[in-house]
Amino acid sequence: MKRYLVPIILPVLLLTFSCKQKTVVTKEETGPQFNNQLTAEEKAGGVMTPEIMWKFGRLGAMALSPDGLTVLYTVTDIDLRTEARRTNIFKVPVSGGESVQLTTDGGSSPQWFDNGRSIAYSDKDGNLTVTDPEGKVKQTVAGLKEFEAFNIAPAGNHIYFTRRVKLDQTANEKYNLPKAKVRIIDDLMYRHWNYWSDYSYSHIFVASFDGNKVSEEKDIMKDQKFESPTSPYFDEGEISWSPDGKFIAYTSKRLKGKEDAKSTNSDIYLLDISSGKEINISEGNHGYDRYPVFSPDGSKIAFQSMERDGYEADLDRLFVYDIKTGSRTWVTKEWTFDVENINWADNQTIYFTCAYMGTIQVFKTSLEGKSVDKVTEGVHDLGPISVKSGVMVTWLTSMSMAPEIAKVDMSAGEVKQLSFINKAIYESIRMGKTGEKYIKTKDNQNLQMWVVYPPDFNPSKKYPALLFCEGGPQSALTQFWSYRWNMQMMAAKGYIVFAPNRRGVSGFGQAWKEEISGDYGGKNMQDYLDATDAMAKEPYIDPGRMGAVGASYGGYSVFYLAGIHGGRFKAFIAHCGVFDFVSEYGSTEELWFPDKDYGGPYWDNLKSYKYSPHLRVDSWDTPILIITGANDFRIPYTQSMEAFQAAQLHNVPSKLLFFEDECHWVLKPQNSIIWQNEFFDWLKTYLK
Numbered sequence: 001m002k003r004y005l006v007p008i009i010l011p012v013l014l015l016t017f018s019c020k021q022k023t024v025v026t027k028e029e030t031g032p033q034f035n036n037q038l039t040a041e042e043k044a045g046g047v048m049t050p051e052i053m054w055k056f057g058r059l060g061a062m063a064l065s066p067d068g069l070t071v072l073y074t075v076t077d078i079d080l081r082t083e084a085r086r087t088n089i090f091k092v093p094v095s096g097g098e099s100v101q102l103t104t105d106g107g108s109s110p111q112w113f114d115n116g117r118s119i120a121y122s123d124k125d126g127n128l129t130v131t132d133p134e135g136k137v138k139q140t141v142a143g144l145k146e147f148e149a150f151n152i153a154p155a156g157n158h159i160y161f162t163r164r165v166k167l168d169q170t171a172n173e174k175y176n177l178p179k180a181k182v183r184i185i186d187d188l189m190y191r192h193w194n195y196w197s198d199y200s201y202s203h204i205f206v207a208s209f210d211g212n213k214v215s216e217e218k219d220i221m222k223d224q225k226f227e228s229p230t231s232p233y234f235d236e237g238e239i240s241w242s243p244d245g246k247f248i249a250y251t252s253k254r255l256k257g258k259e260d261a262k263s264t265n266s267d268i269y270l271l272d273i274s275s276g277k278e279i280n281i282s283e284g285n286h287g288y289d290r291y292p293v294f295s296p297d298g299s300k301i302a303f304q305s306m307e308r309d310g311y312e313a314d315l316d317r318l319f320v321y322d323i324k325t326g327s328r329t330w331v332t333k334e335w336t337f338d339v340e341n342i343n344w345a346d347n348q349t350i351y352f353t354c355a356y357m358g359t360i361q362v363f364k365t366s367l368e369g370k371s372v373d374k375v376t377e378g379v380h381d382l383g384p385i386s387v388k389s390g391v392m393v394t395w396l397t398s399m400s401m402a403p404e405i406a407k408v409d410m411s412a413g414e415v416k417q418l419s420f421i422n423k424a425i426y427e428s429i430r431m432g433k434t435g436e437k438y439i440k441t442k443d444n445q446n447l448q449m450w451v452v453y454p455p456d457f458n459p460s461k462k463y464p465a466l467l468f469c470e471g472g473p474q475s476a477l478t479q480f481w482s483y484r485w486n487m488q489m490m491a492a493k494g495y496i497v498f499a500p501n502r503r504g505v506s507g508f509g510q511a512w513k514e515e516i517s518g519d520y521g522g523k524n525m526q527d528y529l530d531a532t533d534a535m536a537k538e539p540y541i542d543p544g545r546m547g548a549v550g551a552s553y554g555g556y557s558v559f560y561l562a563g564i565h566g567g568r569f570k571a572f573i574a575h576c577g578v579f580d581f582v583s584e585y586g587s588t589e590e591l592w593f594p595d596k597d598y599g600g601p602y603w604d605n606l607k608s609y610k611y612s613p614h615l616r617v618d619s620w621d622t623p624i625l626i627i628t629g630a631n632d633f634r635i636p637y638t639q640s641m642e643a644f645q646a647a648q649l650h651n652v653p654s655k656l657l658f659f660e661d662e663c664h665w666v667l668k669p670q671n672s673i674i675w676q677n678e679f680f681d682w683l684k685t686y687l688k
Contacts, residue, residue, distance in 0.1 A: 563616025
């Protein structure tokens, strides 16, 4: 799934990026000094290291003022020694200038209200706090406890917030045995991505709000065993207020158990908060419907919509619902690229982002849908975006720069960076050059790839090289920045990294994306081999020192390549990859994915499981490092154990890196340091 999340970047079954898990507001540690300055030794080294990566300030939420003049944003610092986190709020003028820190004692999820005269945010203790735009006077809002996301209505007199509501009985409660540790399970979706069901559901509450206190709260989903926002991301972008504050539009997936596990059918509901009347505005569409956004005059709702049930990589279309007539219009009917981050500029013009030819750019269209126009250019990723009073701000990201705040000229398309969160780090280390390369595949298709070169690259030298295998499998391989799979860090170790946009990725049209379903070991694997052969011919690459690395679908790719690569690679690293289709189908949770991409359950269509890597393990002969986490329920850790055991029994040099407290990603700072060091030690050993 190629979601672009706010405030977290995305992407699903087989992703390489982080996901937002079930959120519970907890007190943030203030920790020690959070000394994120580079040491003299790190400055002398002058290149990216795992330790330097944890000194980056990490951009979070972004909020543009109603007048379009000021941007609020959050930065999170992490102390590697204690793993403490500290998030604070900053502001910067859209016209440019110095950023100003508004909080020093913690603050997240900032939001403007009262026509830009006030700011609300979550403080470090999980309370709702309001302050003035200068951050001088702070007051805790009374009457609101234990919330997750919140949003104040544009009119300023109401607020919605989300909270988990326990509705299911535990075994301990049923038998009155509090020390028992057992789950009684009678349906599917009892665990998801990286958490077990906690017998509760994310509900939306609406309450009165006067700037000082919250009162008369009401659970608009009372007693319903459904959620909004939807799991596993619980993205607050799935809920929005109407401009007059009289309506809420929100996403909910009203399926349970087996139906939930096998379907992607979510819908958007429009609720009149006064009467409680609810309308399903996407009724009849059976795929994903998400991310509703009201037009400025409140007469229409734009949203993302996929047509086919059970296909999470279907084309993400722009739909508009007319509240008065009840009609729905597919605005981007001739557009074969995905639509994300929808923003209304006025009542007729809509801006959005999408992955496009290896980057993420801003586009616009009108309600007439006569054309989709590309607004921006450049080797970067843009989004999420926010538009207020004719001004657009966005995140600006590349493989060489962690996300920063930027302004987009909506007419000329020029992008101007506004924040400089990690300027001191960039001034002390050298980044490798990033280049774009096209090759012809075996079936005469144009294959684009990104190539990252080591700092101080010398074309007269010979370098080892790494094939980066993208996850997804239908996610976008663009100018992303990762705090784990960071290509600049790989390049800093002396490797040339090449990342092909093989068959199945987003950003090259829907037809290209759909070529992977049911063909996991086919054209996209040949794309990897073609890219590797092309790079091996470059005079600056040593073809005898090439490796392949990847996570999720990338991990699957490594397992599969290990059985077919024909001696091209001398080292493999597979993170959380699928090894055995049959056992994975029997233990994963989002069954719509293998139902679509494998062709259904193995008992109905075992022939379609021919691309399972375990069937080619007799051809494994190349050293392989395998990485997994105990809390990965998307691709259960037993897949990696099976692969490691097979490698060991075939006398293939192999190592298993098993994290007891990680999920599909290695997220904890000290675990990450070990992950990176083992990663590069393995490559150093076998690509020396």
